[in-house]
Amino acid sequence: MNNPRYHGKPTLRLLECYVLKAIGALSPADAANLTTMQPKLAQIYSASGTWDQIIATSMHLPGNMPTLIQNMWQKHQQTAAENNISLTPQHFAEMFVDHNLAPQEA
Numbered sequence: 001m002n003n004p005r006y007h008g009k010p011t012l013r014l015l016e017c018y019v020l021k022a023i024g025a026l027s028p029a030d031a032a033n034l035t036t037m038q039p040k041l042a043q044i045y046s047a048s049g050t051w052d053q054i055i056a057t058s059m060h061l062p063g064n065m066p067t068l069i070q071n072m073w074q075k076h077q078q079t080a081a082e083n084n085i086s087l088t089p090q091h092f093a094e095m096f097v098d099h100n101l102a103p104q105e106a
Contacts (some may be wrong), residue, residue, distance in 0.1 A: 005094075016090070034051040038050065038054070069074050
């Protein structure tokens with residue numbers, strides 16, 4: 001991905017995908033790529049499990065994090081609708097990660 005948002009921040013996109021999966025908006029292509037990357041992620045983070053379990057473990061996320069993300073997604077969707085604003089899953093994922101999970105990478 002050539003988005004400058006991710007330059008020097010490889011974990012950022014993984015966290016966004018984690019959020020997208022939690023709200024049921026992860027694309028099939030991203031899901032397939034992450035499944036393919038799973039062995040390498042396990043090696044990098046010295047963890048086991050599915051790609052999202054590896055990310056959750058490496059970031060020390062609570063077991064109920066997907067539910068917390070889903071609840072916040074629903075709340076933000078309602079607020080956006082009340083204000084006639086469109087909130088895409090990707091934009092929500094970026095906001096959620098930036099405000100709650102921002103990795104400290106160089």
